[in-house]
Amino acid sequence: MSTEAFKKHRIKSNPAEALIAATIGFFVGFAAVALFNVTAKNFKDAMGLDPVQVGLLVAMPMLSGSLLRIPFSAWVDTDGGRKPMLTLLTMAIVGLLGLIALIVAYYPDRLNDGLYPLLLLLGFLAGCGIATFSVGISMVAYWFPQHRQGWALGTYAGVGNLAPGIFTFLLPAALAGWGLLGAYVAWTGLLVLGTLVFIVIGFGAPFFQLVKHGVPREEAIAIARELGQEIFPAGSVLETLAISARNWRTWVLVALYFTSFGGFLALTAWLPTYWREFHQEPVRTAAYLTAYFSILASLIRVWGGSLSDRIGGEKTAMLAFGSVLLGALVMVLAQSFPLAFLGETIIGLGMGIGNAAVFKMVPFYVPDAVGGASGWVGGLGAFGGFVVPPIMGFFVKELGPARGYPEGFTVYIALGVIALLLVWLLQSTRRFYKAA
Known part of the structure; x- marks a missing residue:
């Protein structure tokens, strides 16, 4: 659609600008969480x-980043x-500014247990930045026609999810x-800069x-069409x-995203320990291998x-979760570094593609409540990041490191x-959904 048509109806922004704005907002939203998690050792x-x-302490940003979605x-x-994007980014900025004030006033000698609840609160606020994911995914979905939503949503999430890997290196x-x-000052500046960019070009789709x-x-619907x-x-x-909650397909998509994105979050937390403890890699090497996994899964998205x-x-999801299954089999069998690296790569590819496939299906199966469905899928699906690592830790505790890490x-x-099986269920009932 021409720029003149948007100006005629006083529509600010356009699909390309909205995609850029949402992606930048999501990308910088990771700044607070990435920094807080890495520096938790300093506070410890x-x-x-x-x-x-x-x-x-480390779980607080993930808690707010999941629930607030x-x-x-x-x-x-x-x-x-x-408004929801700017609210979340502002809350993350407040969290970082609070941490800066805490560091200036108390770090390191005057920090004590009495300040621990405040530190938890600031960590919770910092996590608001990654809750922007579901806001951006819904915002972009409304801007783009369905035949381009897969590309637009994949680009948004793929580029935005590069942040953890890039920040791990930096x-x-x-x-x-x-x-x-x-x-903390530098990362706060980055977050503020990204927020300002969103203020300038980040607007809702024409209907809104x-x-x-x-x-x-x-009339608004007719013009927006x-x-x-x-x-x-x-x-x-x-x-x-x-x-969205009454649509059973929403909960299937939640389960799928639990595996693809929740599983992705779980591995970004688990892989540093896996590489250090099982393969005896140095701390920096383990961090780089984890960053590789994160960046790979983001780019392939x-x-x-x-x-x-x-x-x-659905077909893309079949390919994706088949890759996750294959990669997991390789990891179970892997005793050598090359085989484990291959397994990590295959799983990363599968999870990245799976994340894109799930959100391609959200607007199709829940077109009248994309925001609500994206919230359920993005928020509850991310809980895989909490659930899976303790289970993997249980294997190590019960079987010992030699067997527990691979198994x-x-x-x-x-x-x-x-x-x-769930993707097969969606595929097999798709024709009935379209008929309805």
């Missing part, structure tokens, strides 16, 4: 925290994405060169802007959450989105098989 040493306290993504169905040098305070201009709903928008929300935040546009989300990947064999 200064405050004398025990392992349970450290575990809770649900209501904030549903908010997109009434706003278009601008943070050691930043901490060594600038110190703890300097690193027209409604804000006072255009009646039906002329401008290229194809899907529209059904109601309020609670309504869109309820509508872009191609996975395009593939989903060409052959459909722990049987968790992914089980998840891969279940995911394939």
Whole structure:
């Protein structure tokens, strides 16, 4: 659609700008979490925290980053994405500014247990940045026609998810060169800069802007269709959450995303320990191998989105979860570094493609509540990052390191098989869904 057509109806931004804005918002949203997780050791040493306290501290950003995806993504169905994205980014900025103040005032000698609850709260606020994922995914889905949503959503999530891997490479040098305070100031600056970019070009799809201009709903839908928008929300935040929750396919997609993205989060947390303890790799090598996994899964997600546009989300998901299953089998058998590296690569490819395939299917199966469905899928699916690592740790505890580390990947064999069965269920009932 021409720029003149958008200007005629006072529509700010366009699909390309909205995609760029959402991607930048999601990318910089990782800044607070990446820095907080890496520097948790500094707070542990200064405050004398025990392992349970450290575990809770590191979990706080992941908790807010997962739970807040649900209501904030549903908010997109009434706003278009601008307010929920800016709210989450602002909360993350507040968290980082609070941590800077804490470091200036108390670090390291004056930190004590009495400040631990405040540290938990600031960690929770920092995690708001990664809750932007579901907001951006819904915002982009409304801007793009369905035949291009796979590519657009894959690009958004793939580029945005590069952040953890890139930050893993940059943070050691930043901490060594600038110190703890300097690193926090630099990462806060990055987050503020990304937020400013979003303020300038990040706006909701035409329908939402027209409604804000006072255009009646039906007229707004008609004009938005002329401008290229194809899907529209059904109601309020609670309504869109309820509508998507009543659709059983939403919960199938949650389960699939639990394996692909939740499994991805779990491995980014588990792989450093796996490489250090089982293969005796140095700490830096283990970090780089984990960053490789993260970047690989993120980059392939872009191609996975395009593939989903060409052959459909279900067929792409079959390929993806088949790869996860194959990679997990290799990891169970891997006793050597080359074989383990191959297994990690195959799993990373499968998870990246799977993430793209799942969100290609969300607008198709839940077109009247994309925000609500994206919230359920993105929020609850991410809980795989909490659930899987303790299970893998249980294998090591019960079987010992020599058997426990490789055999722990049987968790992914089980998840891969279940995911394939669920994709088959979607594929086999698709024709009935279209008929309805």
